[in-house]
Every structure is written in C-alpha cells, then in structure tokens.
Amino acid sequence: MDRIQDCSPTTLVLVTAVVILVVAYMFKSLLEKKPENLPPEVPSSIPWLGQAVSFGQRPLEFLTEAYEKHGAVFSFTMVGKTFTFLVGSEASALLFNSKNENLNAEEVYSKLTTPVFGRGVAYDVPNHIFLEQKKMFKTGLNIARFKQHVPMIEEETVEYFKRWGDAGERDIFVALSELIILTASRCLHGKEIRSVLNEEVAQLYSDLDGGFSHAAWLLPGWLPLPSFRKRDAAHKAIKQVFYKAIAKRRESQEKEDDMLQTLLDSTYKTGRHLTDDEVAGMLLGLLMAGQHTSSTTSAWLAFFLAKNKDIQDQLYEEQVSVCGSDLPPLQYDQLKDLTLLDRCLKETLRLRPPIMVVMRECKTPQKVKGYTIPPGHQVCVSPTVNHSLKDQWGQDNDQFRPDRFLSDETSNSEKFAYIPFGAGRHRCIGEMFAYAQIKTIWSVLLRKYEFDLVDGYFPSVNYTTMIHTPYKPVIRYKKRSRPL
Ligand code: HEM
Numbered sequence: 001m002d003r004i005q006d007c008s009p010t011t012l013v014l015v016t017a018v019v020i021l022v023v024a025y026m027f028k029s030l031l032e033k034k035p036e037n038l039p040p041e042v043p044s045s046i047p048w049l050g051q052a053v054s055f056g057q058r059p060l061e062f063l064t065e066a067y068e069k070h071g072a073v074f075s076f077t078m079v080g081k082t083f084t085f086l087v088g089s090e091a092s093a094l095l096f097n098s099k100n101e102n103l104n105a106e107e108v109y110s111k112l113t114t115p116v117f118g119r120g121v122a123y124d125v126p127n128h129i130f131l132e133q134k135k136m137f138k139t140g141l142n143i144a145r146f147k148q149h150v151p152m153i154e155e156e157t158v159e160y161f162k163r164w165g166d167a168g169e170r171d172i173f174v175a176l177s178e179l180i181i182l183t184a185s186r187c188l189h190g191k192e193i194r195s196v197l198n199e200e201v202a203q204l205y206s207d208l209d210g211g212f213s214h215a216a217w218l219l220p221g222w223l224p225l226p227s228f229r230k231r232d233a234a235h236k237a238i239k240q241v242f243y244k245a246i247a248k249r250r251e252s253q254e255k256e257d258d259m260l261q262t263l264l265d266s267t268y269k270t271g272r273h274l275t276d277d278e279v280a281g282m283l284l285g286l287l288m289a290g291q292h293t294s295s296t297t298s299a300w301l302a303f304f305l306a307k308n309k310d311i312q313d314q315l316y317e318e319q320v321s322v323c324g325s326d327l328p329p330l331q332y333d334q335l336k337d338l339t340l341l342d343r344c345l346k347e348t349l350r351l352r353p354p355i356m357v358v359m360r361e362c363k364t365p366q367k368v369k370g371y372t373i374p375p376g377h378q379v380c381v382s383p384t385v386n387h388s389l390k391d392q393w394g395q396d397n398d399q400f401r402p403d404r405f406l407s408d409e410t411s412n413s414e415k416f417a418y419i420p421f422g423a424g425r426h427r428c429i430g431e432m433f434a435y436a437q438i439k440t441i442w443s444v445l446l447r448k449y450e451f452d453l454v455d456g457y458f459p460s461v462n463y464t465t466m467i468h469t470p471y472k473p474v475i476r477y478k479k480r481s482r483p484l
Contacts, residue, residue: 050077089414140262
C-alpha cells in the first residue's frame, strides 16, 4: 500500500492504462473467432506486448529464425497488433503486386509522415493523388538536372570536409548527415532555400526528424511529449521558410531549371496547380525521404571500405583511370563508368538496406502460399531479410563482396530478392538521385582520404533508431598522400 502511495499520479495513470489495455486485449483475443487457414504464429506468452522485445533487440535474427522454423509466411504479435511477414521473392510478390485498397500504405505510414510533411501530400492523400505527386517528382528528377547536380554536390562536399583537416578520428555518420542536408537542399529545393540553410534551420530539420520515432508510430499523436511538440513547432517554422522562397520564386521574372520550378509549373490531372502548402510539403517529403536513407548508406559504405582496404585502393585507381590522373572536377557522365564504386554501393544497400521493413495494412483477405491473411494484419516485407537468404545469396551472404554483382546468377536473381528501393506502386523515385549523390560524395572522399577502422572497430547495427544506423560510427582518416 505504502509503495502505491509513493507513486506519482502520472505513474499510477500509466500503469492503470497498461493494465486495462492488456486485460481488454486478452478478452478480445479470447472472444474473437479465429479465421481459418491463418499463417503460422510465432508464439508469445506475453499478452499485448508479444514479441516486441525480441524483435526490437535483434530483428534480423528473430525474422531469420522464424523463417527457418515456420517458412516464408508467419505472424506474430507486437503491441497489440499482428504482423505477418512475407519472406523471399515468391511470398513478397503479394505485397509488391498488391493494390493499395487491398494492402494499404497510408494506414501504416501517415501517422509518422503527416505531422512531419503536413497535410495534402504523400500518405495524407488517397494513393492515386500521391501517385500524381510522385509523377511530378519524376519529371523534376531527370538526367539534365543530375548533370547540374554533380558539380553542386562536389562543391558542397569539398567545402564541408575542409573542417576535417588532414587526419583524425570523427563520427562519419554525423558528418554525412549534415552534408546530405546541404546537398539535397541545394539540388532538390533550389538556391533560395539553400541560401537560408543556416545552423538554426538545420536544428529545425533535426527537431522535425525527431518525429520519425517509434514513439510517434506507437503512441497517440495528442500526447504532450517534448519530441512531438518540437516536431510540430519545427514543422511550422520550416514551412514559413519555404513559403517565403516560394513567394519569391513566383514573383521572379526568370524561370529556374530546378525541382521547385517543376513543382510550381505542375498540375494535377484536373488542371489544378499545387498550393504553396502542397509545394512546401512535397519539398519537405523529398528531403526527408532521401536524408537518412542516403546518409546511413554512405556511412555504412565508409566502414565496409575501411575494413576492405584492397577495395578502397582499387576505388582510388578507378577514379584515376576513369577521370584522369589529375583528378579533374567530376561529371555526371563519368559516374556510370565508376563501376566498382557502383557495385560497392549496391552491395552496401544489400547488406544494410536503410529501410529494413516495408509495411501495409491488410484491408481485404489475402491468399498467399496456402494461407489467408485476414484484414487488420500489418503485412511486411523486409529487404534486410530478403537480402540475406542463403538460398539466394550463398554461404557468404553476410560478407561484403561487391563483385557478386558481376555474376549473371546474381544479376538475374529472382524479382524481389534485391529490393533496397522497394517495388511496385510504392517504389522509390529517388534511386537515381541517391546513386548520383552518394557516388559523387564518395568520389570526393576517395580522392581526398584513406579510411581505416579505429583499432579494428566495425560498428554493430543500431536498432533503436527507425533507420538502422551504424552504432558509434567513428572512423579514422588521413589525407591520401600519393597516387597508388
Ligand atoms: C539510398 C537511398 C534510398 C533508399 C534505400 C530508399 C528506399 C526506399 C524504399 C524501400 C521505398 C519503398 C517504401 C515502401 O514500399 O513502403 C521508397 C519509396 C520512396 N522514396 Fe526512397 N529511398 C532512397 C532515397 C530516396 C530519395 C533520395 C528520394 C527523393 C529524392 C526518395 C523518395 C521516395 C519516395 C517519394 C518514395 C515513394 C513512397 C510511396 O510511394 O509510398 N527516396 N524509398
């Protein structure tokens, strides 16, 4: 009794709420008539919470073990929801070939994205509208633009890394995250928005980014959490920055050749132009979609290259052989000839795809491999798991071996075996931009530095963040003194 009296009212309310949830969940589970032919279940004795801890701590191992035990389709409970995973190319086809009205993306993503991007864009609108918005993005991301982007990215990278000096040990993930906000803002937002990107605005992006958290996904949006409040304040402040830039551009007599201009000139099928708020939301969406994905991939690439010094040296030689021994400024057309760099990036995306799970909410019963997935299940495919299956990738599935992509067997692998950018109607539209950006940044870094692991430390995967970043990502670097 004394202990209860010691508790604060907030603790009591929280504990009571959890108890009520668990009891209600147990009753619901007992009363519900189970549909037939459900996928096999990974059992858990913990009501409501289910497998949340096991999955949260070691998701790849958890899913691989479940696959080995139950096969390509299995379900488990976490925080009161049932998740059904489809493993391997054949089972994954259900998700990637599905229509949005059967397996729905908005239901699972909009709680995270709408507070960050705002209303009227992405998962806040019906999918056929988002598809029109994606088409506008695709128009803006074309080869002629990429040709302009490469020198901009090179210039930003050279400028950024001046602060690193000739040698040292630094957090490469922090550096690449900061750099990629600058490069993406310059290439995707235009000169007006890039010119006001100072430390204050960078902090706003960081607060906005705090909105992409497990808490935002799991907890009600009205809870007065500090991270939610910061996110909402940052959203308002950044939109003001964007509105000013949009107004300036609309008033300008000259037409720029960039994404902002594409969006201002675009119309929906109905003939309606985008509102300022939609343009601002789409610009935010573009930046955020490419930010963590590209910075995490670039940081993991750093560690794979630091561990594989022979490949790092070959990459430097490739710079010399493709671009010339005096290493002149990069051009977009040269990037395609940097084929080893291409394979290294591809292999990094295989081993560490930044989006570990793509998810949809099941709206109508879905048949797969003899099972029926009922409405309400969260249907998931994990690129990380599909990229690690031994039957597809061989016994060295966990090794960094970029040349595996030279073999016909790998190139002709099953349709959904390699899916770092997803597939189907929700497929990424940023792949070519991401490749151009990361290859340009890495060309600059390879020309400037040699990278080593700090005392052999290769980071483990930080599963606490939504996108799985390297844990304690400090790397050793020194100026490349002479050509090889
Ligand atoms: C290494 C970099 C990137 C990776 C690995 C990546 C990965 C992905 C994946 C897996 C999806 C599918 C999500 C799903 O099916 O639920 C996706 C969708 C998308 N990505 Fe990317 N992405 C990257 C960079 C970018 C960039 C740079 C942009 C923008 C310039 C971008 C914009 C988008 C958009 C608009 C979608 C569509 C979402 C939908 O239709 O539901 N991505 N991305």
